[in-house]
Amino acid sequence: MEDVKISYTESLISWKRPDLRVGVPVTVKYPLVPTEKPPEYRGKPHIDPNVCIGCGACVRACPADALTAEWDLENGLKSIVSNPARCIRCGRCEEACPTGAMKLTLEFELATPNKEDLVEVVEHHLTKCKKCGDYTEFTERQVEKAFQILPKEIVDANALGEKMQLCRECRMEESVKILAAQGRIIGDPLLLPPQHAKGGEK
Amino acid sequence: MGKAALKSVWVFHVDSGSCNGCDIEVLDMLTPYYDPERFGIKLVGTPRHADALLVTGPMTRQCRRGVQKVYEAMPPKPRIVVAVGSCASSGGIFYDGYPIYRSKDRFGRDRLRSGGVEEVLPVDMYIPGCPPSPEAILFGVAQLLGLKEKKMKGEYYTDKETEFKLPQYPIEERIRLSLRESLKKVIGYFDRDRVLEDFMEIAGEANRAENPKEKLHALVTGYFLQEKDSRLKFSMKFLENEYWRLKDDYENKYVALVETHVQ
Numbered sequence: 001m002e003d004v005k006i007s008y009t010e011s012l013i014s015w016k017r018p019d020l021r022v023g024v025p026v027t028v029k030y031p032l033v034p035t036e037k038p039p040e041y042r043g044k045p046h047i048d049p050n051v052c053i054g055c056g057a058c059v060r061a062c063p064a065d066a067l068t069a070e071w072d073l074e075n076g077l078k079s080i081v082s083n084p085a086r087c088i089r090c091g092r093c094e095e096a097c098p099t100g101a102m103k104l105t106l107e108f109e110l111a112t113p114n115k116e117d118l119v120e121v122v123e124h125h126l127t128k129c130k131k132c133g134d135y136t137e138f139t140e141r142q143v144e145k146a147f148q149i150l151p152k153e154i155v156d157a158n159a160l161g162e163k164m165q166l167c168r169e170c171r172m173e174e175s176v177k178i179l180a181a182q183g184r185i186i187g188d189p190l191l192l193p194p195q196h197a198k199g200g201e202k
Numbered sequence: 203m204g205k206a207a208l209k210s211v212w213v214f215h216v217d218s219g220s221c222n223g224c225d226i227e228v229l230d231m232l233t234p235y236y237d238p239e240r241f242g243i244k245l246v247g248t249p250r251h252a253d254a255l256l257v258t259g260p261m262t263r264q265c266r267r268g269v270q271k272v273y274e275a276m277p278p279k280p281r282i283v284v285a286v287g288s289c290a291s292s293g294g295i296f297y298d299g300y301p302i303y304r305s306k307d308r309f310g311r312d313r314l315r316s317g318g319v320e321e322v323l324p325v326d327m328y329i330p331g332c333p334p335s336p337e338a339i340l341f342g343v344a345q346l347l348g349l350k351e352k353k354m355k356g357e358y359y360t361d362k363e364t365e366f367k368l369p370q371y372p373i374e375e376r377i378r379l380s381l382r383e384s385l386k387k388v389i390g391y392f393d394r395d396r397v398l399e400d401f402m403e404i405a406g407e408a409n410r411a412e413n414p415k416e417k418l419h420a421l422v423t424g425y426f427l428q429e430k431d432s433r434l435k436f437s438m439k440f441l442e443n444e445y446w447r448l449k450d451d452y453e454n455k456y457v458a459l460v461e462t463h464v465q
């Protein structure tokens with residue numbers, strides 16, 4: 001039999017649970033003595049700003065709209081805003097996050113007289129289109145992540161290295177041109193690309 | 203706190219349309235196990251005796267008048283309102299529902315940030331959580347009494363000031379993400395990431411061996427025999443099969459892909 005480390009189960013056992021057969025102390029000392037929650041407790045969600053790529057998967061998953069994405073297309077910013085006052089601790093953001101940036105912490109001491117104290121903002125810069133210079137709809141870190149996921153052979157085979165630097169409209173234009181050159185499009189290809197959407201909700 | 207120097211707070215508990223999760227936690231907080239009477243916190247039967255109002259729930263239209271009447275029946279001082287739960291703090295999961303009372307129409311960010319008890323009453327303490335654990339409620343009440351300081355402060359990060367490091371894993375990222383998705387079918391999300399971490403460690407070790415397939419099988423069997431939790435045992439076996447399926451699948455598809463591009 002191979003000897004394997006089973007770290008997950010060990011981590012659960014390491015937390016000292018009260019032994020109900022022996023009995024528990026009658027009154028907890030809590031506000032006077034600090035306390036801790038068990039490892040599976042779902043507390044305030046926290047975004048690790050060093051790992052978050054700003055993809056917004058958590059925003060889409062959040063059923064209570066505690067997480068929102070705020071776009072500033074003029075300055076090329078996308079912020080992921082977490083509002084734990086709305087959060088219902090369902091953990092769907094943690095489930096959706098592809099990088100493991102979103103984690104429900106064990107933090108439970110959230111009470112505050114001012115709700116703004118709870119808000120957490122992670123701001124991301126959007127990439128600029130190599131062709132038209134407008135901001136694209138993805139962040140710089142998202143591009144890096146995409147290259148980590150895609151196998152190198154596929155990136156080379158499709159020349160994705162350059163395509164990833166374009167905004168959606170320019171990419172469509174390029175594709176239309178290629179298809180038209182191959183004779184796979186009927187009609188005037190230059191009529192197809194729509195105008196760029198400018199500005200946005202701040 | 204503006205209303206400091208409180209010694210003993212008598213509370214009245216009112217429900218403004220909650221799902222009863224928070225009410226049960228409030229009830230729990232009042233039991234001798236958490237014993238708030240140490241600090242003079244006592245549940246009273248009428249708002250006329252109460253210093254503080256513990257409001258739970260998202261403030262439905264049906265409950266609004268009742269809650270307002272309770273508030274008016276309280277003595278004019280100190281009239282503290284504590285919003286218990288995410289619903290009371292800002293509408294929670296129900297914030298967009300048709301029966302939720304809103305003092306005015308709000309759109310965009312305002313709509314997303316507002317809701318709950320603050321639409322009707324001035325709130326002195328927000329205790330978010332769904333439901334907040336009895337300790338969390340005690341923490342809020344302890345703040346009212348000056349026993350504890352508030353811990354939270356707003357957090358702001360920008361990607362230019364934080365150092366970005368993509369996490370590296372022992373197996374390819376695309377396979378990790380696919381495994382993570384398919385593992386959803388067999389185990390809950392909380393255990394999922396940890397089981398996957400264990401598996402990736404094993405897979406990384408196996409990939410370094412001469413014959414990865416056999417080595418991985420031996421390691422997974424070792425895990426299977428050592429682990430007592432049957433869910434984890436099953437997940438491990440599932441992951442092993444899925445891992446090789448994805449790998450072989452990719453090899454086949456990739457070969458086909460390259461061939462079409464060469465043509």
Ligand code: SF4
Nearest residue numbers: 062087088090091093
């Ligand atoms: S735990 Fe649920 S409600 Fe809270 S931020 Fe995550 S997805 Fe939204």
Ligand code: SF4
Nearest residue numbers: 052053055056058097
């Ligand atoms: S899903 Fe994860 S990586 Fe994406 S924006 Fe949310 S926290 Fe960041």
Ligand code: SF4
Nearest residue numbers: 220223224287288289
């Ligand atoms: S915060 Fe959660 S537990 Fe409390 S009333 Fe709302 S839905 Fe129920």
